[in-house]
Amino acid sequence: MKAHTPRLTRSSFLAVLLLSLSLVYPAAAPAQEAKGGFTLEQVLSAPFPSDLTAAGTGGQVAWVQNARGVRNLWIAAPPDYRGRQVTSYTRDDGQALSGLAWSADGKTLFYVRGSGANRQGEVPNPAGDPGGAEQAVWRISAEGGEPVRIGVGSQPTPSPKGDGVAFVRRGQIFWAPLASDGAEGGKSAEPVQWLQARGTASALRFSPDGSKLAFTSGRGDHNFIGVYDVAAKAVRWMAPGVDQDGSPAWSPDGTRLAFVRVPAQRRTRLFLSNRSGHPWSILVADPATGQARTVWRARPGDGSVFRVVVADDQLLWGAGDRLVFPSEADGWLHLYSVPVAGGEATLLTPGEFEVEYVTLSPDRRTVLYNSNQGDIDRRHLWRVDVAGGTPAALTRGDGIEWSPTAVGNSLAYLRSGARRQAHAVIQVGNGEPRELAPGTVPAEFPEAALVEPEPVVFTSGDGMRIHAQLFKPRDIRQGERRPALLFLHGGSHRQMLLGWHYSGYYNNTYAMNQYLAGRGYLVLAVNFRAGTGYGMHFREALRQGAGGASEFADVLGAALYLRGRPDVDPRRIGLWGGSYGGYLTAMGLARAPELFAAGVDIHGAHDWNDEILNFVPSYEPTPEEERLAFQSSPMAWLDLWRAPVLLIHGDDDRNVPFSESVRLAEALRERGVEVEAVAIPDEIHGFLRYQSWLDVFRAAGDFFDRKLKAKTD
Numbered sequence: 001m002k003a004h005t006p007r008l009t010r011s012s013f014l015a016v017l018l019l020s021l022s023l024v025y026p027a028a029a030p031a032q033e034a035k036g037g038f039t040l041e042q043v044l045s046a047p048f049p050s051d052l053t054a055a056g057t058g059g060q061v062a063w064v065q066n067a068r069g070v071r072n073l074w075i076a077a078p079p080d081y082r083g084r085q086v087t088s089y090t091r092d093d094g095q096a097l098s099g100l101a102w103s104a105d106g107k108t109l110f111y112v113r114g115s116g117a118n119r120q121g122e123v124p125n126p127a128g129d130p131g132g133a134e135q136a137v138w139r140i141s142a143e144g145g146e147p148v149r150i151g152v153g154s155q156p157t158p159s160p161k162g163d164g165v166a167f168v169r170r171g172q173i174f175w176a177p178l179a180s181d182g183a184e185g186g187k188s189a190e191p192v193q194w195l196q197a198r199g200t201a202s203a204l205r206f207s208p209d210g211s212k213l214a215f216t217s218g219r220g221d222h223n224f225i226g227v228y229d230v231a232a233k234a235v236r237w238m239a240p241g242v243d244q245d246g247s248p249a250w251s252p253d254g255t256r257l258a259f260v261r262v263p264a265q266r267r268t269r270l271f272l273s274n275r276s277g278h279p280w281s282i283l284v285a286d287p288a289t290g291q292a293r294t295v296w297r298a299r300p301g302d303g304s305v306f307r308v309v310v311a312d313d314q315l316l317w318g319a320g321d322r323l324v325f326p327s328e329a330d331g332w333l334h335l336y337s338v339p340v341a342g343g344e345a346t347l348l349t350p351g352e353f354e355v356e357y358v359t360l361s362p363d364r365r366t367v368l369y370n371s372n373q374g375d376i377d378r379r380h381l382w383r384v385d386v387a388g389g390t391p392a393a394l395t396r397g398d399g400i401e402w403s404p405t406a407v408g409n410s411l412a413y414l415r416s417g418a419r420r421q422a423h424a425v426i427q428v429g430n431g432e433p434r435e436l437a438p439g440t441v442p443a444e445f446p447e448a449a450l451v452e453p454e455p456v457v458f459t460s461g462d463g464m465r466i467h468a469q470l471f472k473p474r475d476i477r478q479g480e481r482r483p484a485l486l487f488l489h490g491g492s493h494r495q496m497l498l499g500w501h502y503s504g505y506y507n508n509t510y511a512m513n514q515y516l517a518g519r520g521y522l523v524l525a526v527n528f529r530a531g532t533g534y535g536m537h538f539r540e541a542l543r544q545g546a547g548g549a550s551e552f553a554d555v556l557g558a559a560l561y562l563r564g565r566p567d568v569d570p571r572r573i574g575l576w577g578g579s580y581g582g583y584l585t586a587m588g589l590a591r592a593p594e595l596f597a598a599g600v601d602i603h604g605a606h607d608w609n610d611e612i613l614n615f616v617p618s619y620e621p622t623p624e625e626e627r628l629a630f631q632s633s634p635m636a637w638l639d640l641w642r643a644p645v646l647l648i649h650g651d652d653d654r655n656v657p658f659s660e661s662v663r664l665a666e667a668l669r670e671r672g673v674e675v676e677a678v679a680i681p682d683e684i685h686g687f688l689r690y691q692s693w694l695d696v697f698r699a700a701g702d703f704f705d706r707k708l709k710a711k712t713d
Helices: 012-020 504-518 552-563 580-591 608-615 623-631 634-640 659-670 690-709
Strands: 048-054 061-067 070-076 097-102 108-113 136-141 144-152 154-158 164-169 172-177 200-206 212-218 223-229 234-237 244-250 257-262 281-285 292-297 316-318 322-327 334-339 355-360 366-371 380-385 400-407 410-416 423-427 454-459 465-471 482-488 522-527 568-578 598-602 645-650 675-680
Touching (some): 061 097, 061 423, 070 097, 070 423, 136 154, 154 200, 212 244, 223 257, 244 316, 257 292, 292 322, 292 334, 316 355, 322 355, 334 355, 366 400, 465 504, 465 552, 482 504, 482 552, 522 552, 568 580, 568 690, 580 598, 580 645, 598 690, 608 623, 634 659, 645 659, 645 690, 659 675, 675 690
Parallel strands (some): 482 522, 482 568, 598 645
Antiparallel strands (some): 048 061, 061 070, 097 108, 136 144, 164 172, 223 234, 244 257, 257 281, 322 334, 410 423, 454 465, 465 522
């Protein structure tokens, strides 16, 4: 990488803005130590549910429950749907559970234990177990009993025939037949490799009769869709080209295969505005011949880039031979459907909101989804016919709902509130929703002591309207001025909400913001530009990230908002965040030293050129791109940095290299800046252990108490 010689001068905009901040504020009233009445352990004590999935027959649902880092599988069955734990893992060992998939008869649940390997082939082992760790496919009977290990791998995909499961090992497709006693016990037969193919296999999808397996073969700068014939032991490629093909979806009769084609793009668009490109398209292929035809293509211009929703399949083959798919054609992430025969697409979810979690009803007539329609900083459930019509609201109010899962004539989903932690529920028929695992929240969880975050909208330094949530201490008195913090999320394609978050990572940061409010801080969680929830033009804001750091103006606007509040001490404003939020924390400390008194930077990126190379090793920027990316990075502004900082990083981070924190610490120490650091050995980017989260948050809370609460003159 070339050496950079930054010019440490401010833009005229920043100079004027900071000059406006050099006002004389009245002396702050002495800050009173707030007594939140709860500890970090208590506010992080409630279990977090995820990976809700329903069996195709039998009406059973399963999910993962993470209780203080101990992950287990839960199952609930009709008629009472009272959840029960079916695995018996007991340690906070950082071994994830994921990839839940039911057998065709609903009697066996397949899953993955462990996380994927890094580039060196190392599987995360944050607990430091002497025997190491692995990522492996397992199965367990729905009735319980001991789980059975199938073998190293991931992405379990049970056959519709019920005779075994396909999965991926080191990029290749393997097959594990079930033992003769099926799901009732016994050892699985030794897995066998089905085919040896170049590239990395993913998105395994059996045809309805189980005779064929479609998959995506990743080849680096291009992808193919393959169809493996189980009986013939042969693979056929579907209209192979030079583009990125993916998301295979079978027709109900198994005679056709739809897939997405995203045009090749050699130049990286990571951490830059990306509103348009060569239009993506939907193709339908004949698996017997490999020939395909295009049934829909995006219009050129803004919204022509392929965007995904949270779903098992990005293409849903609905009733009446209609394909349902996501698109940003009107500037918002919506659902559309198009006849397989071709023609105009129908907008299913019109309005200024975004669709997120999506699934198809068992009869394929209805799409179930969640969105922020009419409630921009929350999520609620909806349904709409695949052919179009007026969407119907399934939930409403001040809660947050996600992961809709159809179970016969019932609906299971996950929900939370401002105080009520995330939990799994089911609504049987037209009845009231009820919890699937009542009584699992510990008595010490401080629900009554939590605050309800207030919605805030402020104007950024360049005039953009920015949404945020304000956590305000309960015990603040009239005329009192408290220390305040900005919370900056990661991603950057994320949105913080007015309640407990549906992401495990942000579920934990929401708990931390509640804890900080209980400790006496005002906390403003900022939904800066480049985040989701407010449309394509907000998410793909111009000059963002490596192209100019325009979201930094939102950090400045948030600081102005806090400084203007009568209950905030303007001398005691800090900021914290992880990943992209760590980047913006460092930007705030480097470029606006007059505003911020301290910061906690958790696994933040500090030089965009290094971070882009981490994701795209073949990245070859032009000299101007490299210069602009560096100027958009904290490393370019270190001579201005004054405030103390706490750096926190897991040293097995695969998203932001640990070296980003090493380099920043070294450079700041050379400039006489106070640096504290906490390393989490063998942890990855999204900390896997409960103990790691406790260590991170304890260190952050202690740091702010020493640097902000103790600052009284």
